[in-house]
Amino acid sequence: MLRPPERLLWARRRSSRPLVLAIGLGGMACLLGLGWLARAIGERPPERRDSSLLSFLRDGVQGSSTNEGLPRRAPTPPPVQAWSSPLRRQCRGTDAALKQRLQRLSAVLQQRTFHLDTDPTNYGERFNQDAFGQPVDPTPRLIVLHETVYGLSSAINTFVTPHPSDEDQVSYHTLIGLQGEVVQVLDPSRRAFGAGNSAFNGQWVVTNPKLNGSVNNFALHLSLETPLDGENDDSEHSGYTAAQLDATAVVLADWMKRFPIPPQSITTHRAVDLGGERQDPRSFDWSALQMRLAALGRLC
Structure with a gap:
């Protein structure tokens, strides 16, 4: 109980x-x-x-189908007017004194060239593949002419200064001063940031899947120091000096021989710019360059 x-x-x-x-x-x-x-x-x-993190990042760089916001193929360059070179074939009629002067300058080009210690943020390496994994030829086959707008020292200071932001980065391969100074900003094996949204005869390379293409991966960029009266937005100025044009011709002739690059592939920033904002190099004397390249035997 x-x-x-x-x-x-x-x-x-x-x-x-x-x-x-x-x-x-x-x-x-x-x-x-x-x-x-x-x-x-x-x-x-x-x-x-599940993919590894490395695979995920690799897919993102290559623009795979997992990145729905990015195109799977490189965009086609917009139609542009074909470049008509002002340079003409010339095998005779060159000035003997001009030829001797340019040949002497060519012989001492390497000794006269000042090599700049350009900050790594202002240039890149040439790509063997575009942003979508397609093979591309990084061999230089185009020369683009520019002008500095401001003085030579200002341009040099820009290139040796770090620029972490993409929109601030700019560089050329060579600068030519008003007195004929030759400054190598980058070795031709490097990719200069000379032209952003650009194409030449319907050719560009897309190295960033989020941006339009550029000629930078296969171009060499040469910029001439602008005279004092050209430090403005006017459409022209007094032009470039004889010493400048001599040095420009010698550098171009060297590039044309090394790679090789035909005269028809020497163009301007204005011609390759797709945004319609660039006008350089203003007041450029193509006939003066014609005489000098002919004297150096590069137009025959």
């Missing part, structure tokens, strides 16, 4: 048995569910397994 307190305790134990049983059955169900999930994960086909 149970006393009242013991009877109450016994009654409570009897009433809690269904709850304990339910909790136990629920726990077993959870364990079975977890086991099934683990088995399903283990049996997932290999091709469906």
